[in-house]
Amino acid sequence: MDCIFLVSKPIFSYSQKYARNGESLIITFLKATFLFAATLTTAYLVRHYIFTLAVLRKIKNPRNTASAVSPKYEPSVSILIPAHNEENVISQLLQRMLELTYPRDKLQIIVIDDASSDGTGQIAEEYSKRCERIKVLHRDKNAGGKGKAAALNFGLEYAKGEIVLCFDADYYPQKDIVEKLVKEFADPAVGAVQGRPVVLNEAQSVVTRLVTLERIGGYRIDQEARDALGLIPQFGGTVGGFRLSILKELGGFDESMLAEDTDLTFQIYLAGFKIRYVADAECYEEAVTNWKAYWRQRHRWALGHMQVCFKNAFSVLKSKKLNFKEKIDGLLILHVYFMPVITMLAFIAGALLIIFEPSQLVYTFWLLVPLAFYSFVGNFAPFFEVGIGAYLDGRTRIQWLIPLLLFVYLYNTLICAKAFFDLFVAKLFRKNRVCWAKTHHFGNGNCYIGH
Amino acid sequence: MILNLIQALVLFSVTIPLFIFITLLPAFVELKKPKDKGPRMILETVLEGISCFMYNIPIENIEKEQKFDASLRHSIARILEALPNLDA
Numbered sequence: 192m193d194c195i196f197l198v199s200k201p202i203f204s205y206s207q208k209y210a211r212n213g214e215s216l217i218i219t220f221l222k223a224t225f226l227f228a229a230t231l232t233t234a235y236l237v238r239h240y241i242f243t244l245a246v247l248r249k250i251k252n253p254r255n256t257a258s259a260v261s262p263k264y265e266p267s268v269s270i271l272i273p274a275h276n277e278e279n280v281i282s283q284l285l286q287r288m289l290e291l292t293y294p295r296d297k298l299q300i301i302v303i304d305d306a307s308s309d310g311t312g313q314i315a316e317e318y319s320k321r322c323e324r325i326k327v328l329h330r331d332k333n334a335g336g337k338g339k340a341a342a343l344n345f346g347l348e349y350a351k352g353e354i355v356l357c358f359d360a361d362y363y364p365q366k367d368i369v370e371k372l373v374k375e376f377a378d379p380a381v382g383a384v385q386g387r388p389v390v391l392n393e394a395q396s397v398v399t400r401l402v403t404l405e406r407i408g409g410y411r412i413d414q415e416a417r418d419a420l421g422l423i424p425q426f427g428g429t430v431g432g433f434r435l436s437i438l439k440e441l442g443g444f445d446e447s448m449l450a451e452d453t454d455l456t457f458q459i460y461l462a463g464f465k466i467r468y469v470a471d472a473e474c475y476e477e478a479v480t481n482w483k484a485y486w487r488q489r490h491r492w493a494l495g496h497m498q499v500c501f502k503n504a505f506s507v508l509k510s511k512k513l514n515f516k517e518k519i520d521g522l523l524i525l526h527v528y529f530m531p532v533i534t535m536l537a538f539i540a541g542a543l544l545i546i547f548e549p550s551q552l553v554y555t556f557w558l559l560v561p562l563a564f565y566s567f568v569g570n571f572a573p574f575f576e577v578g579i580g581a582y583l584d585g586r587t588r589i590q591w592l593i594p595l596l597l598f599v600y601l602y603n604t605l606i607c608a609k610a611f612f613d614l615f616v617a618k619l620f621r622k623n624r625v626c627w628a629k630t631h632h633f634g635n636g637n638c639y640i641g642h
Numbered sequence: 643m644i645l646n647l648i649q650a651l652v653l654f655s656v657t658i659p660l661f662i663f664i665t666l667l668p669a670f671v672e673l674k675k676p677k678d679k680g681p682r683m684i685l686e687t688v689l690e691g692i693s694c695f696m697y698n699i700p701i702e703n704i705e706k707e708q709k710f711d712a713s714l715r716h717s718i719a720r721i722l723e724a725l726p727n728l729d730a
Binding site for chain 2: 365389390391392393394397400403473474475584586588589591592593594595
């Protein structure tokens with residue numbers, strides 16, 4: 192027995208020490224995870240406070256726009272309208288295209304009927320017959336239906352304008368939106384422009400109203416601040432445009448990306464050009480009306496955004512054509528869809544730390560992280576951005592819905608986690624392409640515009 | 643310790659739902675009786691906004707109206723040329 196005790200004692204002591212070291216390693220890992228995530232969430236929190244203050248400052252000191260320098264800049268323009276099963280909404284957009292005030296001899300409108308199985312193609316052809324400026328391109332099921340990027344690349348082959356603008360089929364722009372967007376290209380450093388989408392069917396459901404809030408925060412504050420601060424406004428793929436020459440040099444849209452617009456944003460900056468956000472170039476859009484459609488749309492955005500992050504993050508970091516603040520903002524934009532998952536991990540790590548090794552620092556940060564959850568939310572815009580944005584738009588009553596954005600954020604956390612998992616699986620099994628989940632449009636806002 | 647735990651549980655079970663209710667009360671009121679005047683008006687003029695809400699202009703009428711506008715401008719120009727120059 193003494194021999195057994197003599198042998199087992201060092202083993203037991205060693206295992207206790209090893210257990211203590213193992214536990215210490217786990218605690219260290221949890222602390223590192225918690226502090227890393229808490230630092231990132233705080234960075235996003237500070238960023239959005241800065242954005243809000245920048246917009247408030249811009250209102251007091253508006254900048255001189257390119258139009259003040261070259262008011263008569265009127266290049267040739269091609270408008271691309273990719274459409275897949277959009278018979279409920281495309282008619283109103285094509286009607287609007289005929290009402291645009293831009294010089295007609297400099298305007299070309301191209302509708303890409305991307306393997307539609309409904310009446311989209313027929314409706315577009317009717318407008319094309321009555322107006323020679325409208326050209327319709329049909330893609331059959333074999334060639335088409337592979338996503339928006341592929342449809343746009345197909346349309347680009349027929350574009351003749353110096354500037355190319357894109358509108359999704361459910362959009363309804365201002366009559367003079369082309370002039371407003373195009374004037375920024377008078378500056379040769381500008382490679383692309385982005386206007387402001389405004390939700391038309393916001394009164395339809397809780398989802399549409401909350402999406403409206405997100406859009407207000409994202410465009411009225413976020414995009415405008417990035418433009419004012421000389422950071423990276425994003426090209427959103429619609430209500431915007433780019434120089435055809437630049438896109439041809441870049442080889443067109445990357446068809447493997449679900450977020451081809453975000454990818455183009457970074458390709459343009461990496462090529463040494465800039466993007467301008469034009470706040471007064473506004474266009475109505477149709478928001479998703481239920482949570483299932485919201486999931487599908489945001490899952491595509493999150494997955495696409497993560498793809499773009501993996502593709503461009505290192506290039507942004509080492510690029511010599513981006514200045515320091517553009518690199519920081521670019522990296523924050525690229526990683527924004529990972530943040531909901533990271534903050535949840537921080538919350539879990541913080542909870543475990545409080546159980547195993549509570550300390551003042553952990554208590555403090557664990558209280559701040561939930562606040563950061565609710566505040567930073569990346570591209571979905573934090574509550575103070577939304578609040579200020581609504582106030583600047585003269586919409587005080589809609590601010591009462593802001594607390595509901597907390598639940599939207601938690602829902603988006605699930606979406607981002609699922610998107611990350613899907614991307615991980617796709618990369619693991621080396622799938623080159625993930626499925627494009629189209630957002631269906633029903634023309635729910637048509638009653639507001641007399642259609 | 644058990645009493646403290648029970649007290650803490652009771653406190654949290656009352657205060658947290660109350661806090662959530664108070665925070666979300668304005669949202670519930672707005673959803674029940676919406677008074678927000680959306681959507682945001684972005685169209686060029688108030689008149690155009692009203693007209694877009696009122697009726698839809700068919701494509702044939704747009705082209706006819708444009709032709710009529712052009713001919714009307716020519717007519718008005720001819721009339722103005724025939725009038726005496728009042729400035730002189």
